[in-house]
Amino acid sequence: MSVPLPATGDPPPAKLCDAQDLVLAHLCFRRLYALAPEAVRHADPGDRARIASIGKNVSLVDDALHHHHRLEDAMLWDTVEGRRPACAIHVELMKRHHAQVALLLDEMPALLEAWQTGPGPTTSAPLASTLDEISRVLGDHLTAEEEHIVPVIEEVMTAKEWEEFGDVAQKSYARSQIFLFYGLILELMSPQERESFAKEVPLPIKILYALVGRRQYERIMNDLRAGA
Secondary structure (H helix, E strand, O other), X not given: OOOOXXXXXXXOOOOOOOOHHHHHHHHHHHHHHHHHHHHHHHOOOOXXXXXXXXXXXXXXHHHXXXXXXXXXXXXXXXXXXHHOHHHHHHHHHHHHHHHHHHHHHHHHHHHHHHHHHOOOHHHHHHHHHHHHHHHHHHHHHHHHHHHHOHHHHHHHOOHHHHHHHHHHHHHHOOHHHHHHHHHHHHHHOOHHHHHHXXXXXXXXXXXXXXXXXXXXXXXXXXXXXXXX
């Protein structure tokens, strides 16, 4: 794909790193928050075990999103703005989006508890509606981040810095969250993309996923696909 020249006619800036793994994470969040509201809406109120399991896994996804945003707040925005001051307006937009998502995520524990304690339309409807709103706000945010922030990250952060960011993120997620995202990324990729991606995944993760992670991933997705 050709890259258009800037208005000045200068060549486009060279990439210092490849931040497309951030876009892969975004794809996972988009997919998960598309599934979760329907899983809640279609759950049988009489199946308490199923509802408990769906609630647990929705919480897992919410925690992953909250953690993802906190990492970006702590490790990305100052670097991006400091090295590309013209991007300050976009960084400020990212912060506002994160604050909006955080407010919605803060509502989720009480909504989940109410639904799990007394499942039925009066508790499932507000929970599903909030999940829909998270999906909407998050979708707008991720689109803006991919358009305005990811290209700048690739121009101002070195490959070593980006690798360090990924290492911090990987070490701070729960194992079940790592398995969820790893499995979903593999599912969303083409066979050729999976082959290339597998070369970059640490061997311990691949071994653990083969031994226990795939079953965990399939159980989580079975819950979240309940309304699909």
